[in-house]
Amino acid sequence: MTMPIPNRPVILTGDRPTGPLHLGHYVGSLKNRVSLQTSHRxxxxxxxxxxxxxxxxxxxxxxxNVLEVVLDYLAVGIDPALTTxxxxxxxxxxxxxxxxxxxxxTVARLERNPTVKAEIALRGFGRDIPAGFLCYPVAQAADITAFKAEVVPVGEDQVPMIEQxxxxVRRINRQVGRQVLPEPRALxxxxxxxxGIDGKAKMSKSQGNAIGLSASSEDIRAAVHAMYTDPGHLRVADPGQVEGNAVFTYLDAFGDRQEVAALKARYRQGGLGDMVVKRRLEEILQELIAPFRERRRHLADDPVFVLNILRRGTETAREVTDAVLDDVRRSFGVFTFV
Amino acid sequence: MTMPIPNRPVILTGDRPTGPLHLGHYVGSLKNRVSLQTSHRxxxxxxxxxxxxxxxxxxxxxxxNVLEVVLDYLAVGIDPALTTxxxxxxxxxxxxxxxxxxxxxTVARLERNPTVKAEIALRGFGRDIPAGFLCYPVAQAADITAFKAEVVPVGEDQVPMIEQxxxxVRRINRQVGRQVLPEPRALxxxxxxxxGIDGKAKMSKSQGNAIGLSASSEDIRAAVHAMYTDPGHLRVADPGQVEGNAVFTYLDAFGDRQEVAALKARYRQGGLGDMVVKRRLEEILQELIAPFRERRRHLADDPVFVLNILRRGTETAREVTDAVLDDVRRSFGVFTFV
Structure with a gap:
């Protein structure tokens, strides 16, 4: 059972269960969520x-992928006693x-949504957009408001969703004449x-450039070995470039700041080989991922336990969201049985 | 409690609660529903x-208008023991x-829907269609299938909704590989x-050309008196036209077929005054509406009784629709807790 912590701001976030999560998710959101769970509801x-x-x-x-995502959450340290x-x-x-x-x-307003526009182009839907896809900013508004979420962690590209x-929220509060719902803000x-390990902008399982959160020791080694560096850095003695060099971007994300600064200086100067830097990154990633992998393996052996965490969390969430729905409907003036 | 009648085809119909129902609704649908409730679920x-x-x-x-519509249903003879x-x-x-x-x-498919197109034009929405309005054929599909309705009484102009x-239904059944949902047909x-009493195509409260189902005796008299006839029929002795003559259209709808045929013949020939025909129509409408009005007045005195009919019907419907949702979701492959 999740313990409600009074007076902490409500934060809502989540993932689409379309595949296992990877290191990109860890850096972009999961790591934050582990620390946010103590300061937020x-x-x-x-x-x-x-x-x-x-x-x-x-x-x-x-x-x-539903249970896979829950396994990933628990593996990285999401605590069901703190997070629903x-x-x-x-x-x-x-x-x-x-x-x-x-x-x-209005339909026109949805069609103007930059995030929806970009994603329609990305998916090549053309005129054959599923209506549900066009409407998903509205569904997201429902998600956010159903929890009365005040803070929503999103990437820069998702800010238009929060604006929607x-x-x-403003339309409802204005029509009702009181603040039924809080205005959420993007974090x-x-x-x-x-x-990705190939240096491309986005880590993605479908691109084959991802490191999974439960990657085996061998997978991590192979991924770091294959990682994109500075293509102009041919001999150890040559000066190398750290900008756009995936190994250093990963070191920035996962390494100790001082150590990484020192490595960068040596690499730029010349005399530091890719293999040495990669070996250090590999050590760091092995150390980071090993406990995730172990915890995940352990939990995956007991799917009923994991299912029950999701079930209990969903029961708690159902109480919260049903209460908000009831409040919104009554305030808005939808017929309700007494 | 509604008694389930086994092996009767399921029929779904209803009304938008935006105003009290009128004689147009009675002729177009309510009268049918009173007889369908014994042959259908x-x-x-x-x-x-x-x-x-x-x-x-x-x-x-x-x-x-929610309870007003329920009152109208009960007033015209919808029996909550037969109809939910x-x-x-x-x-x-x-x-x-x-x-x-x-x-x-797809959005393109919704935009092609002739009923939606016509209603967008009618309401003057232009590009500012509420997304919910564009999507309402899909919501209607949800309504129809949630009851596994096989028969849906609709006007000719609503046939595209049933096609949608x-x-x-076909898409779901095909993807699932079995007939989860029946294909509904339009009745x-x-x-x-x-x-309308002014002879215009559609009776509508907002046009002021309607006779309400609980019209007073005086209202009925005034409405029939004001009714559009043949503008060329100036003297009783003149031959009159029955086509486009609202009084005769009403007689067709409410009168005895043989009697109306005789009246038409006399009117066409000349020598039958508008006042005489109107007086006969008024008698018929007074006789039709008086029991509706009485029943409605009686029921309106006990709103808790009416509310409880709606509440119990909604409970029954909730069991039915929740079971269908569960079936569709499981078949389609949405995650369900066991």
Missing amino acids: QFLLVADCQALTDNAHDPDKVRH ICLQSSLPALAELTQLYLNLV TVEI IPTVGRLP | QFLLVADCQALTDNAHDPDKVRH ICLQSSLPALAELTQLYLNLV TVEI IPTVGRLP
Whole structure:
């Protein structure tokens, strides 16, 4: 059972269960969540409904990844006594709020949403966008408000989603004449996005450039060995470039700041070989990932235990979201049985 | 408690609670429903969520009309022991199915829907269509399938909505590999639409050309007196035209077929005055509406009784729709807790 901590700001975040999480997720969000869970009332939403907006042809993939994502959360140190882990599709209030909010947003406004525009282009939907995909900013507004979330950690590119939520919140509060819902604010991570091991902008399992959170010792070794460095750095004695050099970007993300500064200086000067730097990065990653992998293996042996964490979290979340739905509906003036 | 009648086809119909029902509704649907309730397993949905798709600025109007519509149903002879009267916004399965189905329909497909196109034009939405309005064919598919309705009485202009539902049903059944949902068919009324008392195509409260189901004796008299006839029929002795003559259209709808045929013949020939025909129509309408009005007045004195009919019907409907949602979700492959 999650312990409610009074007077801590509510934070909502989560992931689409479309594959196991990787080091990019760890740097971009999971690590933060582990520290935020003590200072905030944190809800983690396994967003299977949202995953279906562009995976309706393959619901099996989404279903199979639900417990995988929960395993990843627990493996990196999310504590179910501090964080409520819950399943989107088992929270009917989210669909009900979505349906209500869809009446408050025009189609033109959704089509103007920069995040939706970018993602439509990325997925090559053209005119054949699933309606659910066009509407997902509204569904996200439902998610955020259903928990009365005040803080939502998102990447820079997702800020328009929070703006859409704020618009809906203002519309409702204005029409009702009191502050039924808080206006959420975006929490943008200060660390940059972790590139793939090939140096490409985004680590992604489908690109084959990711290191999984439960990567084996051999996988880590192979990944670091294959990692993109400075293509102009041919001999150890040559000066090397650290900018755009994936090994150093990873060292920045995972290493000790002073040690990394010293390594960078030597590399730039010449005389520090790629193999030496890679060996150091490998050590650091092995040390980071080993406990994740062990915990994950241990937990994966007891799926009922993991399922029960998700079930109990979802029950807690259901109470919270049902209460908010009831409040919004009554205030807005939807018929309610007494 | 509604008694389930085994092996009767399921029929779903309903009304948007945006105002009291009138004689046009009676002719077009209510009268049929009274007879269908013995041959079918009938659900009547008070569609308050759908009413909000274009009334989100005025939810009070929608809420206030919920019990009015139930009163109208009971007044005309809908029997809660045979028909389940239920409230859309209290059936979360409908929003959950809507959210799932939105992923199976493209925005382009919704924009091509002729009914939606016509209604967008009618309401003058232009580009500022509320997203909920564009999506309402999908919400209707959710309504229809949540009851596994096989028969849906609709006007000719609403047939594209049933086609949209059939497409969604086929997509789901095909993807799942078995018939989870039945394909609904439209039941199109054989009687034409009742014109307004001014002879205009559609009776509508907002046009001021309607006769309410609880119209007073005086209202009925005044409405029939003001009714549009043949503007060329100036003297009793003149031959009159019955086509486009509202009084005769009403007689067709409410009178005895043989008697009306005789009246038409005399009117066409000349020598039958408008006042005589109107007096006969008034008698017929007074006789029809008086018991509605009495029953309605009686029921309106006991709102708790009426509320409880809606509450019990909604409970029954909730069991039905929750079970269908569960079936669809499991078959489709959404994660479900065991």
